[in-house]
């Protein structure tokens with residue numbers, strides 16, 4: 331994938347950071363020494379970790395140079411590392427491995443989640459939130475638009491663009507054998523958006539990215555316009571004219587056996 335765009339991502343930062351805060355609220359650790367934010371993006375989630383655990387060494391990692399640069403500018407006192415989660419291995423076992431809105435971009439969760447959990451110190455916590463929205467109109471309509479012949483020639487099989495995450499019970503089963511406690515829950519947010527164009531902008535920096543970036547530049551506006559038309563029908567105007575973007579998210583907080 332091409333590099334991420336921190337400015338576009340930050341446009342809806344309040345909405346994107348809310349699940350990060352609600353994930354952190356369920357982490358019961360009192361004074362962790364080492365905390366990692368995997369897929370830290372522009373540092374919005376790392377900032378929450380720093381505020382909650384001021385005594386800890388908080389490290390943000392991301393495989394996007396643009397995101398790491400934005401995070402370093404935002405939180406100059408913290409360490410940020412450019413690394414791919416698929417290969418990430420801490421030097422010492424951390425007390426908290428936290429990842430908000432990132433692991434859905436990685437495949438093979440049956441191996442990945444137990445491996446990340448296994449890096450923790452005894453009693454350490456793995457806290458993960460992932461969008462669970464591939465069956466929402468927002469994502470179904472990306473695939474539908476991508477299947478139009480003028481776009482399909484470039485995008486290929488839209489169903490394979492992003493792997494599905496597991497059902498809640500799948501994560502429970504993977505982590506429970508090494509855990510004292512596994513808490514899994516799913517919440518649907520209904521984000522208030524000003525217009526269909528805002529919904530497209532929201533997704534432009536995340537879910538739409540792999541569809542749009544493989545298109546020739548001349549075709550990109552056509553794809554976004556065709557997608558926005560569908561979005562306008564699927565998310566009707568509410569009583570005040572705004573649109574509600576339904577956004578289900580899966581949360582996991584697991585404490586490793588001490």
Ligand SMILES: C[S@@+](CC[C@H](N)C(=O)[O-])C[C@H]1O[C@@H](n2cnc3c(N)ncnc32)[C@H](O)[C@@H]1O
Nearest residue numbers: 369370371375392393394397414415430432435
């Ligand atoms: C949706 S943003 C989440 C940012 C932030 N954690 C938040 O709570 O808003 C996803 C981030 O994951 C990063 N990312 C995606 N795949 C990754 C990988 N394999 N290794 C490391 N970072 C990855 C992206 O670069 C991006 O910054």
